[in-house]
Amino acid sequence: MKKHNFSAGPSILPQEVLNKASEAVLDYNGSGLSLIEISHRSKDFVDIMDRARALVLELLGLEGKGYQALFLQGGASTQFLMVAMNLLEKKAGYLNTGAWSEKAIKEAKVIGDIYEVASSKDANFNYIPKGFEIPSGLDYLHCTSNNTIFGTQMKSFPKTDSPLVCDMSSDIFSRQLDFSQFGLIYAGAQKNMGPAGTTLVVVREDILGKVSRTIPSILDYKKHIASDSMLNTPPVFPVYTSLLTLEWLKSVGGIAGIEQENEKKARLMYSEIDLNPLFKGFATKEDRSFMNATFTLEKESLKETFASMLKEAGISGVNGHRSVGGYRASMYNALPIESVKALVEVMSELESKA
Structure with a gap:
C-alpha cells in the first residue's frame, strides 16, 4: 500500500515524476544508457540543464529580468556561507525566525559583520516578527520564508533599500509572489522540487561583483553563471528529477494552480487542529x-493510541521536530x-475514542 507521506524532507514527489525518473535511470530517452552514467557534457544532459534553468525563471516570472538560475551542490547549508562570501562587504541584516535562520547567521559571521534586525526566539519561534526597523545601507537583508521546524511562514516581506535574500527551501514554487522583489533566492530541492542533492539559486546578476575579497572559484556565483551551472560535475539525477517536477508543476497550472490546492489542504488541516479539543496548534494563527x-496532542495518555491509528491508516512522517515535539x-x-x-479522519476518530 502506498503510504500517505508527510515527511518534512526529503519529501513526497509526484508519482509520474518517480516513474519517469526511474525509467531514465535504466535507459535515458532510448539511448541505451542510464541517465546516471552519461557524460554531463553530453548533448542530452546539457539540454536537461538548460531546460531546467529556463523553466525555473519561467515559473517564477523572472524571464528577461536580469536573473540567472543555477543548480548547485552542498544544500542550503552551503548557501549560508556562499551568500555572505559573494555579497557581504561591510554589514548584512538577518531576520531570525528559527533554526535555519540561526545557522545562516552563524555561517555569515565567519565572513563579516551581521546585524540581527529582529527575532522570535523569545517564544521558541512560534511567530514571525513584525514592525521592526531595518537600517539603511546594508549589503543585503536575509530572511527565511518558511520554517519547517516551527510551522511559521512569512506572508509578506520587508521593504528595504538593500538586496533581499531569501531561503525558500521549504516553500518555493508553492505560492504566488512577486519574485522580482528578491535579489537572491536559494532552496534545497528536497521539499518541492526533487530529491536531495541539488540546490537551486536564483540571483539577479547586478548584485554580484561588488565585494573586494577574492572568492574561491567553486563558491563564486559569477563563475557558476559563466559556466552555465556546470563549473564542476553537476548532480545529474537530482537536476533531471527537478526538471521533471517543474514540468509537472507547469502541467497542473503552475504556481497559481498549485497555490489553490495548497490553500485547500492547509484549511482542511488547520480546521481540524482548531476544532478538535485533543489538539493544539504551535504556530501563531496569522x-x-x-x-x-x-501541533501537539493535549492528552499524553492517547499518544500510543494515536501512533497505532496513524500506522494502521498508512500515515508516515508526522512526528514533530525534537525542538518542538508533538506532530508536524x-x-x-x-x-x-x-x-x-x-x-484529519484519524484525528477526528481519536476524538471519538477519547
Whole structure:
C-alpha cells in the first residue's frame, strides 16, 4: 500500500515524476544508457540543464529580468556561507525566525559583520516578527520564508533599500509572489522540487561583483553563471528529477494552480487542529505555514493510541521536530489532498475514542 507521506524532507514527489525518473535511470530517452552514467557534457544532459534553468525563471516570472538560475551542490547549508562570501562587504541584516535562520547567521559571521534586525526566539519561534526597523545601507537583508521546524511562514516581506535574500527551501514554487522583489533566492530541492542533492539559486546578476575579497572559484556565483551551472560535475539525477517536477508543476497550472490546492489542504488541516479539543496548534494563527502544520496532542495518555491509528491508516512522517515535539504535517506541492483527509479522519476518530 502506498503510504500517505508527510515527511518534512526529503519529501513526497509526484508519482509520474518517480516513474519517469526511474525509467531514465535504466535507459535515458532510448539511448541505451542510464541517465546516471552519461557524460554531463553530453548533448542530452546539457539540454536537461538548460531546460531546467529556463523553466525555473519561467515559473517564477523572472524571464528577461536580469536573473540567472543555477543548480548547485552542498544544500542550503552551503548557501549560508556562499551568500555572505559573494555579497557581504561591510554589514548584512538577518531576520531570525528559527533554526535555519540561526545557522545562516552563524555561517555569515565567519565572513563579516551581521546585524540581527529582529527575532522570535523569545517564544521558541512560534511567530514571525513584525514592525521592526531595518537600517539603511546594508549589503543585503536575509530572511527565511518558511520554517519547517516551527510551522511559521512569512506572508509578506520587508521593504528595504538593500538586496533581499531569501531561503525558500521549504516553500518555493508553492505560492504566488512577486519574485522580482528578491535579489537572491536559494532552496534545497528536497521539499518541492526533487530529491536531495541539488540546490537551486536564483540571483539577479547586478548584485554580484561588488565585494573586494577574492572568492574561491567553486563558491563564486559569477563563475557558476559563466559556466552555465556546470563549473564542476553537476548532480545529474537530482537536476533531471527537478526538471521533471517543474514540468509537472507547469502541467497542473503552475504556481497559481498549485497555490489553490495548497490553500485547500492547509484549511482542511488547520480546521481540524482548531476544532478538535485533543489538539493544539504551535504556530501563531496569522503566521501559520501552508507547508508545515505543527501541533501537539493535549492528552499524553492517547499518544500510543494515536501512533497505532496513524500506522494502521498508512500515515508516515508526522512526528514533530525534537525542538518542538508533538506532530508536524508537511503538505508540500505533491501531497494529494486525499492524504490530508486521511490524517484529519484519524484525528477526528481519536476524538471519538477519547
